[in-house]
Amino acid sequence: MIRKLIQISFLLLSVLGLVTVNYTMFIIFLISSLLFGSFFCGWLCPFGFAQDLISKISKMLKIPQIVVPKKIERIIKFSRYILFIFVFFGFSFALLLDSPYMVFSGVLSWNYKFISIASWVVFAFILIMGLFIDRPFCRYLCTEGARYGALSILRIFTIKRNDSNCINCNKCDKNCPVSINISTIENVRDPQCINCLECIKNCPVDGCLSYSFVLKKKEIK
Ligand code: SF4
Ligand code: SF4
Ligand code: SF4
Known part of the structure; x- marks a missing residue:
């Protein structure tokens, strides 16, 4: 809103x-x-x-x-x-x-x-x-x-996924307007990301996705 x-x-x-x-x-x-x-x-x-x-x-x-x-x-x-x-x-x-x-x-x-x-x-x-x-x-x-x-590939503030409480529902992926596979990465540093934060908004698990300070590179499962 x-x-x-x-x-x-x-x-x-x-x-x-x-x-x-x-x-x-x-x-x-x-x-x-x-x-x-x-x-x-x-x-x-x-x-x-x-x-x-x-x-x-x-x-x-x-x-x-x-x-x-x-x-x-x-x-x-x-x-x-x-x-x-x-x-x-x-x-x-x-x-x-x-x-x-x-x-x-x-x-x-x-x-x-x-x-x-x-x-x-x-x-x-x-x-x-x-x-x-x-x-x-x-x-x-x-x-x-x-x-x-x-x-933005080098960004130090980004969307972070907490793998330990992710339920793999893929709602983040489905709601991403630029088709980023958030559910398979730890941190979003995809140049296509427009920072709309729809992934965080649509994640059903509190605290699973957050926008925060992250220096570590993304990891793919
Ligand atoms: S912030 Fe928006 S564009 Fe970036 S990963 Fe999340 S849903 Fe996709
Ligand atoms: S500058 Fe505007 S039109 Fe271009 S990618 Fe960004 S939002 Fe889309
Ligand atoms: S929406 Fe949240 S819980 Fe569902 S796959 Fe994405 S990060 Fe995991």
Whole structure:
């Protein structure tokens, strides 16, 4: 609930033009990702919130969801890092793939001037895909998220699983919007993690999952 309120507030402030992610904020988000993981993606980003809303509507309408097999997910999740490299070197097709974020920013700021038809098409496609899969843009295309995610591998505050009282119900895995297998690791340091804390919220065992200071690397059973 608190997360939703913060997401709505940030969206409204963005629409009203009272907040924009400027250079200083960007540096703050990068540093905080390094220490705490990407709270920007799970708590602030308006486009992430828009995808959450679409997913919520989809689940209310009981639209069947695409379950990406883990083996495929493990490979295609690298797409946003490859895209980031292309964007970094200025390849234009990569900019087109990255365009939904720009379209959304343009819509928020009522600035449609530089948005091409192709960008609108990609944007619409991403929104439609959001009906069938959680956060498709965040998981496979977002170069912003790739930056925050890459830094969050080193995070010292993260989600910790207490193996001794875990009942292996897998509710954490099922509720993770970016398909992380929390139930098989000790600490979450996956670059895909958006810090939404849905895993902790949905764990039925008190104290089994917590967000805390962790220096130890994750261990896979
Ligand atoms: S991955 Fe990109 S679109 Fe998704 S929440 Fe993060 S910055 Fe926003
Ligand atoms: S559910 Fe947990 S592991 Fe998955 S993205 Fe959210 S905080 Fe990260
Ligand atoms: S939801 Fe909690 S109890 Fe269930 S598998 Fe995940 S960590 Fe274990």
